[in-house]
Amino acid sequence: MSYATPSLLAARSAKENKEGKMTKTELQAWIDMAKTKPQDEDGPGLNIADTWISPVAKYFCMAIPKAACSKIKIVLQQLEGFPLPADPLHVHYRATPGLRFVSSIADFSTAEASEILTADDWFRFTFVRNPYARLFSAYKSQVMDLSSPYIGFREAIRQQAGYPTPVGTPLGKVGFADFVKYIATQPDEQRDGHWKSQTGSLHLDAIRYDFIGRVETFEQDFRTVLQRFNAPAALLVTLAERVNTTAQLPLAAAYHKELADLVYSIYQDDFETFGYGRDSWMFID
Numbered sequence: 001m002s003y004a005t006p007s008l009l010a011a012r013s014a015k016e017n018k019e020g021k022m023t024k025t026e027l028q029a030w031i032d033m034a035k036t037k038p039q040d041e042d043g044p045g046l047n048i049a050d051t052w053i054s055p056v057a058k059y060f061c062m063a064i065p066k067a068a069c070s071k072i073k074i075v076l077q078q079l080e081g082f083p084l085p086a087d088p089l090h091v092h093y094r095a096t097p098g099l100r101f102v103s104s105i106a107d108f109s110t111a112e113a114s115e116i117l118t119a120d121d122w123f124r125f126t127f128v129r130n131p132y133a134r135l136f137s138a139y140k141s142q143v144m145d146l147s148s149p150y151i152g153f154r155e156a157i158r159q160q161a162g163y164p165t166p167v168g169t170p171l172g173k174v175g176f177a178d179f180v181k182y183i184a185t186q187p188d189e190q191r192d193g194h195w196k197s198q199t200g201s202l203h204l205d206a207i208r209y210d211f212i213g214r215v216e217t218f219e220q221d222f223r224t225v226l227q228r229f230n231a232p233a234a235l236l237v238t239l240a241e242r243v244n245t246t247a248q249l250p251l252a253a254a255y256h257k258e259l260a261d262l263v264y265s266i267y268q269d270d271f272e273t274f275g276y277g278r279d280s281w282m283f284i285d
């Protein structure tokens with residue numbers, strides 16, 4: 001397996017993105033376009049709902065779905081001194097009445113947002129995850145769980161895979177392999193944020209990241225980030241507490257070589273950009 005350490009990965013990413021590929025005019029037009037979309041809508045361009053920004057601490061966080069995003073948002077909400085919702089997992093719902101949340105890029109002017117994404121005095125960070133593990137986690141929470149709202153999506157998978165639909169029989173779960181085969185037919189920019197590629201979600205051509213941590217070393221990496229902002233010790237202690245977890249199964253129970261090869265072909269940019277091994281599905285419990 002090939003793994004770059006978080007510090008090396010962060011340094012490499014920061015160096016590669018220092019110059020950026022968008023001009024200032026292009027970047028501002030890109031930001032303006034993102035602001036015209038509903039904040040909870042996936043699709044091409046920047047997903048504003050994934051951006052968490054502190055104008056006081058001057059950090060920008062891109063919280064990628066299924067890469068510890070719930071935990072990251074909960075901790076940042078507390079770091080800013082804002083109360084959590086009664087159900088902490090509702091931290092994703094910024095429209096909750098009566099609560100104040102960490103800002104998104106929609107809360108800033110286009111000129112301010114452009115500076116946030118590029119200026120040297122802002123600290124930009126994110127977390128990534130092994131694509132095999134991230135995709136299986138997304139399947140378990142959004143597709144396998146029949147109580148999730150992805151009813152139409154599951155039906156589309158059933159139709160493509162040729163599942164029988166006996167009259168009067170409750171619809172059951174769809175298989176992981178059939179889910180993978182279905183999303184393999186979708187352009188990445190059209191995929192749901194839970195299984196859109198991480199490189200596609202991070203927009204490395206537009207945003208200059210200073211630190212890219214890993215879910216696999218989450219506690220250590222996020223502690224490094226939070227200590228930069230003098231986070232209280234009581235908050236750092238909570239980093240070991242997991243939230244929004246799915247049923248624990250070894251990846252070898254879900255994958256075989258042919259299926260792993262298909263996932264690798266879908267997310268090759270993620271594997272190569274973040275240094276995850278092609279055969280890593282065999283080694284993660």
